[in-house]
Amino acid sequence: MDWVNWLVSTVSRALAFGVPLLWGTLGEICAERAGVVNLGVEGMMILGAFTAFAVAQSTGQPGLGLLCAALVGGGAALFHAFLTVTLRANQYVSGLALSMFGLGLAGLLGRGWEGKPLAATLPTLTLPGLARIPVLGPMLFQDQTVLTYAGVLLAVLLWLLLFRTRWGVVIRSVGESPATADALGIRVSLVRYLCVGFGGLLAGVGGGYLSVAYRPAWTEGMSAGMGWIVIALTIFAAWDPLQAIWGAFFFGALYHLSYRLQAYLAPELLKLMPYLFAVVVLAASGFGGARWRRRAPGALGLPYVRGER
Amino acid sequence: MVGPVHAPTPDAHPPLVLLKDITKRFPGVVANDRVTFALHAGEIHALLGENGAGKTTLMNILYGLYRPDSGEIWVKGRRVDIRSPREAIQLGIGMVHQHFKLVLPHTVAENVALGLAGTPFWAPARAIGRKLRELSQRYGLPVDPDRRVWELSAGEQQRVEILKALIRGAEVLILDEPTSVLTPQEAQELFKVLARMKAEGHGIIFISHKLDEVLSVADRITVMRRGRVVGTVLAAETNKAELARMMVGREVVFRLRKGTCRPGEEALLVEDLHARNDRGLWALRGVTFRVCRGEILGIAGVAGNGQRELVEVLTGLRRAERGRIVLLGRDVTNRSPRLLSDLGCAHVPEERIRMGIVPALSVEENLVLKRHHRPPFCWRGLLRPKAVRAFAQKAVEDYAIMTPSLRTPAKLLSGGNIQRLILARELSGKPAVVIAAHPTYGLDVGATEQIRQLLLRQREEGAAVLLVSEDLEEILELADRIAVMFRGEIMGIVPAGEASLEEIGLMMAGERRLAVRSEGI
Numbered sequence: 001m002d003w004v005n006w007l008v009s010t011v012s013r014a015l016a017f018g019v020p021l022l023w024g025t026l027g028e029i030c031a032e033r034a035g036v037v038n039l040g041v042e043g044m045m046i047l048g049a050f051t052a053f054a055v056a057q058s059t060g061q062p063g064l065g066l067l068c069a070a071l072v073g074g075g076a077a078l079f080h081a082f083l084t085v086t087l088r089a090n091q092y093v094s095g096l097a098l099s100m101f102g103l104g105l106a107g108l109l110g111r112g113w114e115g116k117p118l119a120a121t122l123p124t125l126t127l128p129g130l131a132r133i134p135v136l137g138p139m140l141f142q143d144q145t146v147l148t149y150a151g152v153l154l155a156v157l158l159w160l161l162l163f164r165t166r167w168g169v170v171i172r173s174v175g176e177s178p179a180t181a182d183a184l185g186i187r188v189s190l191v192r193y194l195c196v197g198f199g200g201l202l203a204g205v206g207g208g209y210l211s212v213a214y215r216p217a218w219t220e221g222m223s224a225g226m227g228w229i230v231i232a233l234t235i236f237a238a239w240d241p242l243q244a245i246w247g248a249f250f251f252g253a254l255y256h257l258s259y260r261l262q263a264y265l266a267p268e269l270l271k272l273m274p275y276l277f278a279v280v281v282l283a284a285s286g287f288g289g290a291r292w293r294r295r296a297p298g299a300l301g302l303p304y305v306r307g308e309r
Numbered sequence: 310m311v312g313p314v315h316a317p318t319p320d321a322h323p324p325l326v327l328l329k330d331i332t333k334r335f336p337g338v339v340a341n342d343r344v345t346f347a348l349h350a351g352e353i354h355a356l357l358g359e360n361g362a363g364k365t366t367l368m369n370i371l372y373g374l375y376r377p378d379s380g381e382i383w384v385k386g387r388r389v390d391i392r393s394p395r396e397a398i399q400l401g402i403g404m405v406h407q408h409f410k411l412v413l414p415h416t417v418a419e420n421v422a423l424g425l426a427g428t429p430f431w432a433p434a435r436a437i438g439r440k441l442r443e444l445s446q447r448y449g450l451p452v453d454p455d456r457r458v459w460e461l462s463a464g465e466q467q468r469v470e471i472l473k474a475l476i477r478g479a480e481v482l483i484l485d486e487p488t489s490v491l492t493p494q495e496a497q498e499l500f501k502v503l504a505r506m507k508a509e510g511h512g513i514i515f516i517s518h519k520l521d522e523v524l525s526v527a528d529r530i531t532v533m534r535r536g537r538v539v540g541t542v543l544a545a546e547t548n549k550a551e552l553a554r555m556m557v558g559r560e561v562v563f564r565l566r567k568g569t570c571r572p573g574e575e576a577l578l579v580e581d582l583h584a585r586n587d588r589g590l591w592a593l594r595g596v597t598f599r600v601c602r603g604e605i606l607g608i609a610g611v612a613g614n615g616q617r618e619l620v621e622v623l624t625g626l627r628r629a630e631r632g633r634i635v636l637l638g639r640d641v642t643n644r645s646p647r648l649l650s651d652l653g654c655a656h657v658p659e660e661r662i663r664m665g666i667v668p669a670l671s672v673e674e675n676l677v678l679k680r681h682h683r684p685p686f687c688w689r690g691l692l693r694p695k696a697v698r699a700f701a702q703k704a705v706e707d708y709a710i711m712t713p714s715l716r717t718p719a720k721l722l723s724g725g726n727i728q729r730l731i732l733a734r735e736l737s738g739k740p741a742v743v744i745a746a747h748p749t750y751g752l753d754v755g756a757t758e759q760i761r762q763l764l765l766r767q768r769e770e771g772a773a774v775l776l777v778s779e780d781l782e783e784i785l786e787l788a789d790r791i792a793v794m795f796r797g798e799i800m801g802i803v804p805a806g807e808a809s810l811e812e813i814g815l816m817m818a819g820e821r822r823l824a825v826r827s828e829g830i
Contacts, residue, residue, distance in 0.1 A: 166422065166433040173412045173423050180410040183374070184424040184473070185395025298414070306374060 004135060010256060011139045015148055016214060018252025020045065020206035020223075022151040024230035025237060025244045026158055027202030031077070033162060033239055034195035035175035035299040039095025040080050041203050042227025043102020044073040048207025050106040053218040054113060062122040062212040066147075066205055073204020074197050076102060081196040085189050088303035099227060107220045114218055122147070122213035145213045147205070151248075154202075158241040171195060175297035178304035188304050203227070225275065232278035235285050238295045251277070323386030325350050325512040326371065326402070326481055331380035333366055340366040341377070342536040348481060348512045353503060355515045355527035355544070358556055360751045361724075363536040364516045365407070368483045372404045373397040384481075403474025404483040407516075409466050411458045417441070418454035421473050437476075444475055448502055463490035463611050464498075471502070482506065483514045488522055489779065490612050493814035500526050518556075519782075520549045532556050557754045567765055570789040573602035576773035577623075577654075577742045582632035584622045592618035594797040595632070600742065600773040605764065607788025607805070608777040611817055615797035616777045617659060620746045623775070624656045625649045637741055650679055655740035657731055657748050659777075661724070665731040668720030672712050673701035675719045676734050700737075708733040709759070725756030732763055743767050746777045761787060781813065795819045 024041050031038045038044075048069035056065030080098050083089040127141040162168040170191060173181045178188045206226075211218050229251055237243040251274055258270035324347040333341040340363045348354045356364045369375045371382065373391040382389050384400045391397050397404075411420055418434035421441055429436050438454040445452055450468040458466060467487065474482055484503075488496040503513055503526065517523050523530055524544055532539040532555040539555045554560060577600040586592035592615045600606045610616055621627035623634060625646035633642045636652055650656070658664035666675045677686050677697050685696040701715050710729045712722055719730060728748065736743070745764060749757040764787060768774050778784050784791055785805060792802040793816035801822030803812065816822055 164432055166428055166430050169415070169419050169423050169433060173415065173419075176412045176414055177410070180412050180420075181423065183372075183394050183404070183406065183410040185393060185398050186424045298412075 008135060008138050010253065010260065012143060013256040014249055014253035015140065015144060016252070017255045018249035019145070019147050019151055020209050020214070020226055021230060021233060021251050022155065022244060022248035023147070023202045023206030023209065024227065025233045025248055026151070026155055026241055027073075027077075027199035027206070028230055028234040029199075029237065029239050029241055029244060030158065030171075030202070031196045031199035032234060032300055033175045033297055034171050034192045035178060035297055035302065035304070036081065036084060036192050036196050037091045037095060037301045038077060038080055038098070038196060038199060039092055039231060040076065040098025040102065040227075041230045042223055042225065043099035044076045044200050044203040045102075045207030045210070045227050045230075046106040046221070046223040047076055047102045048073045048204035049211040049222055050110045050113070050207075050218060051204070052208030053118065053211035053216075054109075056120060056212045057113065057116060057118055057218075060120045062118075062120055062216075065212050066122070066208040069204040069208030070201040071204070073207065074201040077200020077203070078193065078197045080200075081193045084303060085192045085196070088305065091301050091303070103221065103223075110218055110220055114220065116218065118212065118216045121216040122209070145209070147209050147213065152245055155241040155245045162241065172297070175299055178299050179306075182304070182306060192304075203230075206230075229274055229278050232281055235296075236281045239297065322349075323383070324348055325385060326514075327381075327383035328367065328371060329381040329383065331367060331370060331377045331382075333363075333370060333375060333377050335366075339536050341370070341380075343380070344533070344536070344538050346531055346538065348514055350480070350510050350512050351507055352528045353507055353513045353515055353526055355517060355523040355530045356533065357517060357520070357523050357530050357552060358533035359518055359753050361535075361753065362533040362556075364533055365485055367533075368404065368485060368514065368516060371397065372402060372483065398477050398479075401478055401480040402483070403477060403479030403481065405467065405470040405474065405485065405487060407485040407489065409470055411466055411469060413459040414457060416455055416457055417452055417461075417469050420458055420469060421454075421476055425477065440476065441472060444472055448475065448505055449498075450502060463613060464492070464495040467491070467499070475506075479511070481512045481514065483516070485516045486518070487515070488517070488519065492611060492817040493781070493810055494818060495814075496522070520552050520556075523552070524549065534558055567787075568769055570604050570768075572604040572789070573771060575599050576602045576637060577775065578635040579623070580633050580635070582619070582622060582634065583630045584618050584627055585630060586615075586618055592797050593622065593629075596794075596797070596799055597632075598792055598799060598802060600775050602741070602771045602773050603768055604789040605768050605774040605776055605787050606802075607784035607791045608775065608794055609781060609784045609791055609813060609817065610779070610794035612779050614794045616746070616779075616794055618797075619794070620656075620659065620744055620777055623744055624654065624658075653739070653741035655735035655743045655772075657728075657735055657743070657745040659746040659750075661727050661731055662720065666719045666727060669718055671716045672705070672710070672719050672722070672730060673697055673715040675730055676701045676704050679734055680738070704730075704733040704737065708763075725752045725759075728752060728756065728760060732760065736763065736767060739770070740767075740772055743772050743774045744777075745774065747779065748776070749778075749780070749783060781810070785810075793817055 024045060028038060028041055051072040052065035052069035055068045056062040076098060080094055083094040084091045122145045124143045124145055130141040131137040162172060170186055174186065174188050174191045182188050207223060210222055215222065233244060233247050233251060237247045254274045254277055258273045261270055326348040328344060328346040331341050331344045344367055358364050366375065370377050373393045373396050382391055389400060416434060418437050418441060422428050422433040422437045441454045450472055452465055452468045452472065458469065467490065487499060491499060507513060515527055527544045529541060530544055530547065530552065531541040532552060534556060580597050582593050582596040584593040596619060598606065608616055618627055622629050625644055629642050633640055636649065636654060641649055662668060677700060680686055681692065686693055698715060705712060708729045710733060711726050719727060722730065748764065749760050752760065764774055764776065776784065776787055788805050790802055790804050791808050791813065793800045793813055795817060796819065800816035800820065
């Protein structure tokens with residue numbers, strides 16, 4: 001049963017690789033549902049990765065590392081919010097700047113940390129009972145960190161929040177039509193700050209996962225373009241947290257396969273796969289056009305100024 | 310003529326709302342100049358004035374969207390400082406904006422629940438549904454809480470806006486140009502709802518620039534002109550002529566000189582036209598009509614029934630998915646705007662600043678935009694400033710465009726002068742077809758008269774004019790035949806002489822006039 005083993009390990013690894021994508025995508029969905037595009041995901045993730053590693057390395061506590069990564073990611077996102085919500089800067093330019101800034105800063109600070117071993121990594125769990133289910137058990141319930149399940153749970157919670165609660169109505173309204181929300185006395189800026197900031201927290205955790213759980217090591221540029229995949233995934237998932245789950249794990253599988261299939265195909269070609277796919281997804285959503293655009297938040301990317309229509 | 314102005318006296322029944330000496334300046338204009346306005350419980354108080362008179366600014370101040378530079382606001386005898394819509398809502402003030410503030414992809418219930426104090430955290434939309442039905446029954450505002458707002462007609466959307474205000478306990482309801490999106494019948498329904506609210510003790514501020522409507526619905530009328538209150542009169546003691554004089558500042562003639570229509574050969578034929586809107590939904594579903602030289606075809610209809618898309622397809626700005634457009638005997642379906650304009654199709658666009666001019670370019674440059682690439686304005690790829698200037702000089706004189714100089718950026722002109730500039734450009738070179746979308750929207754009475762005269766002159770000179778407008782009066786006044794659009798279809802085409810307001814209203818609400826089919830287009 002060689003192919004079963006192959007399948008089990010592939011799915012298991014795809015899940016593991018999909019985790020940072022899932023966390024990042026949920027964060028971006030949160031920000032974009034409130035009408036703010038944050039292209040700084042790559043920057044927030046790499047800052048999260050470095051922070052988590054540095055803290056875990058010095059304190060021996062990977063959990064604390066992840067917490068700090070979340071705070072750093074959230075802080076970076078709040079900076080983006082300040083530029084785009086308060087100063088009404090162009091969201092795309094600000095996001096790109098944040099990505100480049102994050103990559104540069106993490107690279108600079110991380111010089112001395114490269115190649116250092118990490119003694120305490122985030123432990124992997126084997127879920128009692130469930131792990132003993134044949135095939136599915138080892139696929140889904142073994143050798144995963146807590147962040148895999150927390151990510152899925154978070155997606156469900158975020159979906160409930162967005163579509164079943166009062167806050168969700170507020171967040172989505174701010175993203176669709178800030179003027180309407182404003183006219184009903186909702187503080188558009190506050191909502192946007194909170195959503196962008198929360199999105200940053202999640203991206204930070206996603207980055208931290210890379211350096212204290214998945215890899216676990218610190219190398220410069222280790223986020224390897226995941227932040228950009230997250231942007232594509234957000235569109236691919238049509239801003240729906242539940243669809244983000246399988247989207248993230250699907251892209252996780254693509255990443256993993258690009259290592260797995262190296263024996264058969266040129267590795268350069270395989271490494272292209274996730275990115276190529278992201279381009280295909282974006283092109284498809286562009287062509288399938290109207291239907292997708294209809295689902296995009298109406299005020300996405302637009303700064304809100306009271307009194308303008 | 311001028312009624313009593315209310316001073317803030319601590320009597321037993323202070324006005325519901327008292328705005329006292331409100332002044333608001335914007336860069337370059339004084340939008341409100343020491344305006345005083347009082348609203349009592351159980352009255353409908355109309356705020357009448359031309360576009361730009363300062364009515365909406367005043368109400369935005371009352372609703373907390375703007376802060377006044379000076380002046381006092383009193384609500385129920387208490388001096389207040391309204392810093393945001395949230396505070397206005399808490400004081401019992403509700404506002405239905407002219408451009409509705411609704412989240413289109415959301416349901417009615419979600420829109421009502423948005424930011425509403427006291428809704429439960431979980432499933433707020435469901436909880437609101439019952440209360441909503443109750444209220445809509447009490448005031449005669451039928452609406453389905455579970456429908457998505459974009460599926461609703463403008464009239465239904467307005468009901469949602471009113472319900473939003475009522476559910477927040479609004480005692481004061483501000484309605485900004487509420488009938489501009491309604492059919493005549495829907496307007497009558499609205500007036501009934503307002504009467505019911507009045508009977509329950511609400512105070513209603515009714516902003517409008519339509520004299521007939523104000524006279525029939527309001528108890529008192531305050532007229533504003535150029536940021537100032539001209540006077541407050543009782544509706545029962547005034548008449549249309551007096552109101553018009555107060556509003557415009559001089560006698561107004563309600564008649565236009567219009568010769569008889571002598572339609573010539575067919576200039577524009579549209580057959581079974583289909584097109585989608587920006588959201589990819591069908592906006593035009595089989596539109597068919599023809600316009601002949603020497604006639605004006607008016608397209609009436611409530612906003613958002615495909616008029617914008619129709620104009621865009623006809624001017625080459627939007628793809629036709631099916632059907633054809635024949636201009637002077639030539640099939641021009643999905644051809645470029647430049648080809649259409651070269652063939653003699655003039656376009657007076659809906660959004661004059663966004664689509665009609667390049668705001669930063671000078672008046673003279675804007676005047677030759679359509680023909681800058683050909684002689685006499687261009688020679689081997691180089692502009693010939695002298696020819697441009699000579700042409701512009703003449704156009705400015707012919708069309709009475711008020712501009713400091715030919716080199717002034719076009720964006721600095723007033724709305725009326727920008728529209729004159731656009732017409733000067735579009736009508737130069739004798740167009741065969743003129744497509745005019747809302748040509749007088751937002752203009753003052755003088756500019757409106759002049760623009761209408763220009764369109765009539767085009768008709769007399771043998772152009773075919775397609776006039777798209779939401780202003781029924783304008784259509785009735787100018788058009789020779791009237792086509793009514795509803796949900797992307799033409800409900801019927803009637804000769805202007807035979808059209809009754811009621812019949813057009815029914816067609817605007819989606820009732821098809823079948824007889825038209827057989828008699829052709």
